[in-house]
Amino acid sequence: MDLHFRDVEPTDDERATVDALLGPPESSWEGAERTEADLRWSSGGHAARSRRDLLLPGLHALADRVGWISEGALAYLCRRLTVAPAEAYGVATSYPLFSVTPRPATVLHVCTDLVCTAAGASALCAGIESRLGGLKALEGLEGGDRVAVRRASCLGLCERAPAALAVKAGDPVRTAVAAPATVETAVLAATAPDSAPQEPPAEAAVPRTGQPAPVLLGRVGVVDPSSVDDYRAHGGCTALRRAFALGPAGVLREIVDSGLVGRGDAAFPTGHDGRAVPVGRVWQAAASRPDQPRHLVCNAHESGPGAFKDRVLMEGDPYALVEAMTIAAYAIGARRGYLYLRGEHPRAARRMRRAVDRARARGLLGDDVLGRGHAFDIEIRRGAGAYVCGEETAVLRSIEGYRAEPCPTPPSPPSPPSPSEKGLFGGPTVVVDVETLVSVLPILTEGPAASASRLVCVSGSVDRPGVHELPYGAALGELLARAGVRPDLRAVLVGGAAGGFVRPDQLDVPVGSGVVIAFDGTVPLPRLLSRVAEFFRAESCGLCVPCRIGTVRQEEALHRLVDPAGPAAADDLALLREVGRAMRDASLCGLGRSAWNAVESGVDRLGVYG
Amino acid sequence: MTVTSLGVPRRLLEFALDGEPVCVPEGTTLLDACRAFGKEIPALCQVGTLAPGGACRLCVVEVEGADALVASCCREAEPGMRVRSGSERVRHSRRTVLELLASSVDLSTTPQAMGWIEEYGARPDRFGPGAARSEEAPILDNGLVVRDPGKCLRCGNCVAACGGQGRHTFALAVSGRGAETRVGVEYDAPLTDSACVYCGDCLDVCPTGALSSRTEFDLRVAGTWDEPAQTATTTVCGHCGVGCRLTLHVQDNEIVKVTSPHDGPVTRGHLCIKGRFGHQYIQNRD
Ligand code: SF4
Ligand code: SF4
Ligand code: SF4
Ligand code: FES
Ligand code: FES
Numbered sequence: 001m002d003l004h005f006r007d008v009e010p011t012d013d014e015r016a017t018v019d020a021l022l023g024p025p026e027s028s029w030e031g032a033e034r035t036e037a038d039l040r041w042s043s044g045g046h047a048a049r050s051r052r053d054l055l056l057p058g059l060h061a062l063a064d065r066v067g068w069i070s071e072g073a074l075a076y077l078c079r080r081l082t083v084a085p086a087e088a089y090g091v092a093t094s095y096p097l098f099s100v101t102p103r104p105a106t107v108l109h110v111c112t113d114l115v116c117t118a119a120g121a122s123a124l125c126a127g128i129e130s131r132l133g134g135l136k137a138l139e140g141l142e143g144g145d146r147v148a149v150r151r152a153s154c155l156g157l158c159e160r161a162p163a164a165l166a167v168k169a170g171d172p173v174r175t176a177v178a179a180p181a182t183v184e185t186a187v188l189a190a191t192a193p194d195s196a197p198q199e200p201p202a203e204a205a206v207p208r209t210g211q212p213a214p215v216l217l218g219r220v221g222v223v224d225p226s227s228v229d230d231y232r233a234h235g236g237c238t239a240l241r242r243a244f245a246l247g248p249a250g251v252l253r254e255i256v257d258s259g260l261v262g263r264g265d266a267a268f269p270t271g272h273d274g275r276a277v278p279v280g281r282v283w284q285a286a287a288s289r290p291d292q293p294r295h296l297v298c299n300a301h302e303s304g305p306g307a308f309k310d311r312v313l314m315e316g317d318p319y320a321l322v323e324a325m326t327i328a329a330y331a332i333g334a335r336r337g338y339l340y341l342r343g344e345h346p347r348a349a350r351r352m353r354r355a356v357d358r359a360r361a362r363g364l365l366g367d368d369v370l371g372r373g374h375a376f377d378i379e380i381r382r383g384a385g386a387y388v389c390g391e392e393t394a395v396l397r398s399i400e401g402y403r404a405e406p407c408p409t410p411p412s413p414p415s416p417p418s419p420s421e422k423g424l425f426g427g428p429t430v431v432v433d434v435e436t437l438v439s440v441l442p443i444l445t446e447g448p449a450a451s452a453s454r455l456v457c458v459s460g461s462v463d464r465p466g467v468h469e470l471p472y473g474a475a476l477g478e479l480l481a482r483a484g485v486r487p488d489l490r491a492v493l494v495g496g497a498a499g500g501f502v503r504p505d506q507l508d509v510p511v512g513s514g515v516v517i518a519f520d521g522t523v524p525l526p527r528l529l530s531r532v533a534e535f536f537r538a539e540s541c542g543l544c545v546p547c548r549i550g551t552v553r554q555e556e557a558l559h560r561l562v563d564p565a566g567p568a569a570a571d572d573l574a575l576l577r578e579v580g581r582a583m584r585d586a587s588l589c590g591l592g593r594s595a596w597n598a599v600e601s602g603v604d605r606l607g608v609y610g
Numbered sequence: 611m612t613v614t615s616l617g618v619p620r621r622l623l624e625f626a627l628d629g630e631p632v633c634v635p636e637g638t639t640l641l642d643a644c645r646a647f648g649k650e651i652p653a654l655c656q657v658g659t660l661a662p663g664g665a666c667r668l669c670v671v672e673v674e675g676a677d678a679l680v681a682s683c684c685r686e687a688e689p690g691m692r693v694r695s696g697s698e699r700v701r702h703s704r705r706t707v708l709e710l711l712a713s714s715v716d717l718s719t720t721p722q723a724m725g726w727i728e729e730y731g732a733r734p735d736r737f738g739p740g741a742a743r744s745e746e747a748p749i750l751d752n753g754l755v756v757r758d759p760g761k762c763l764r765c766g767n768c769v770a771a772c773g774g775q776g777r778h779t780f781a782l783a784v785s786g787r788g789a790e791t792r793v794g795v796e797y798d799a800p801l802t803d804s805a806c807v808y809c810g811d812c813l814d815v816c817p818t819g820a821l822s823s824r825t826e827f828d829l830r831v832a833g834t835w836d837e838p839a840q841t842a843t844t845t846v847c848g849h850c851g852v853g854c855r856l857t858l859h860v861q862d863n864e865i866v867k868v869t870s871p872h873d874g875p876v877t878r879g880h881l882c883i884k885g886r887f888g889h890q891y892i893q894n895r896d
Contacts, residue, residue, distance in 0.1 A: 003805070004779075006796075006804075071797045084780030086783035086804065087773070089783060090783035090785040093785040093786045094786070094787050095787075386787070403784065404787070408681070408684050409664065539788070540788040541787055542791030543663075543665060543764075544664060544666075544667050545711050546667050546703070546710065548764070549713070551789075552714075552789050553713070553737050553741065556738075556742070578706055581703075584678065585670070586678070586706075587678070588667070
């Protein structure tokens, strides 16, 4: 492949950043000094092309070091990986966290999503912007001590809303979280990330409400998340030993018997037409495929408003995820696992990286796990903000170094149980979420009956926001009582942005989802519905027409309806219904298909517009 | 000698199409199956030479048991499937998608668009005068290929033809996200500064006329582009010895467009700058 490059060069910093990730260049084609050997050797060839999946890490490295991705830097990265610059530009611009125009080294991401809006994000944002200046005003200004303020979709810190995340590019990159944020704390985080106060520990997001004793969250706040030994002292690795004793087929049998179902619903509406995915059967199907290599992908990219349990588990009990991934890989016969987590969760990424490194050093990962002859290792990949990467095929494309978009023709039949036949890098692949993986541990240690609890993120108008562990079938009202719901409850959103609102007199139903947000009367309901619409418009990947344009039309109509007494209100409601129905029916993936859910329930069940 | 592969004979499978049992070879898309049995399916972004991209969603049909409609260009027929190609649900989505699309881009050069809008009773103006549109002006940065973002459906066909499914030139890519999605060169550089070799293959797969030759663009601006008056003659390109088939579109004794039959034995629709645009120079010389 002959690549064409415009006449652009990286700065020394940019070149060094790319070289630090990829190693020094080997030929002048890749940007090294020209040598005799180059006359006989022409391009990056297959070896480089097979490193396409390093494009996303490369973009991250540049963003971390410089704050934005310049044309010279991108061209250099492309030379090193044999990727066409137009394509790489397309990839970079499919992620909201990357900027391809100059911006200051520090960016303050201020969440204006649902939970934070209900907690006063508008005023907070206005206050911060008047102190620091908005991103628009600073566009084109690079470096220096300036701060760009970016209004963001949910940062996954909803239990401490309103939230802000400061990222200061440099060597190394610095991050600081202000949550709950005030104008003062957010400005401090942005201007002096090193002296900003520490975040509370992970267990602060796990309200202890007594009975019953938590299983999945049992170690959060109890174990030292940095220590393998402490993990072992608290029951860690028992499940893995049991797994080795059972053998892969035995592990699969236990999981099938437990009836474990996938729980990715908190973050992203499941692609399987809403039906529960029987985890054991999917894994068995993957294990029985003759082709190799097989891959395991843990999708920890939960990112709708109100969803944060993956973050809490990874921050509070990181070795549990390492162990669970190892067991899953053993069961399906995969030697490599990818953990795809959110770019907005630097602490979870740090802790997972440390846990993986230490586990490897202690023989829990590597060529011979626990001396039992099973080879497995974990690679951590950071997403860069696109909610659509919660989708099963989009996360694979993202890891492979393509745009954050789902696959229009998924290779597996759309009905479960079926793992992707041609998933990651064309091999059989199992994609699974954090909670489902971690649920495998008690199944192996306590037996198949142990998987009876689920995690629910509760945020909004409650006294004890956080991740609650509940027995299956517990009622919504019971959960809200546990979480200390405040008086003046106006509406509850179950299932996040993709879910539906219920009225305060409808709480006598089982909790059917991992995300519950309670709203009081502080922010008018029409404003909340507009914010949901804004979320979908902002997160649409743009691949298909109904979602790309439908979400824009939905938001426009809801903005008009802020004055529901207007003469055109009835027309707008009819229009919303028709557009909503087409988005649900004709969109390519779960994002577009669920973009009308919450708004519809707001109209029909809450009667927001009378 | 030309060797034509006959391929492995494909097995037939049976499914129900609008209540009638039908048989198609394995691997047939629902779109092709519908068409083979005389069902009219509007399909904008699918061109036979490229893998389906599933962007326009006009070709949706109803498959019993699936929660959502499926894009018929993207889904192969399966034994026992029950498919409805024109139910109220299907027609509703098609109508709304047409409204959404026509309210955001200019479909005046999209063949069939007006017919579909009429057939489905779509009202693109229902979103009001405030509805956001792609308003960007046509990009005239070179003498051969005109890009008009205001007409672009963002289907990515041009990207596929220029890149991995065609030329492997990779001059164009889809960039941005959501409503900001667009097609272009890295950092929005002009085409003259890109990898483009002006083969014009992208023009050939563009369903909306967002990509056109400069000749066609100028004639349209002048109001003298007259498709019904054009004749098409297929010949063999004389610029080199490969033997690409050319279809010359002639209006008033002038070649106004060159295409290549997609089923052409040598190049399957691909051309190079000489075949595609060489006529401009020939004509300019005399
Ligand atoms: S439904 Fe939305 S997010 Fe999904 S593919 Fe279509 S445009 Fe992208
Ligand atoms: S003319 Fe050819 S090379 Fe240029 S953009 Fe189109 S397909 Fe690519
Ligand atoms: S220019 Fe044409 S082919 Fe390319 S994306 Fe737009 S509509 Fe599709
Ligand atoms: S952090 Fe603001 S809504 Fe989740
Ligand atoms: S023709 Fe099938 S999605 Fe466009």
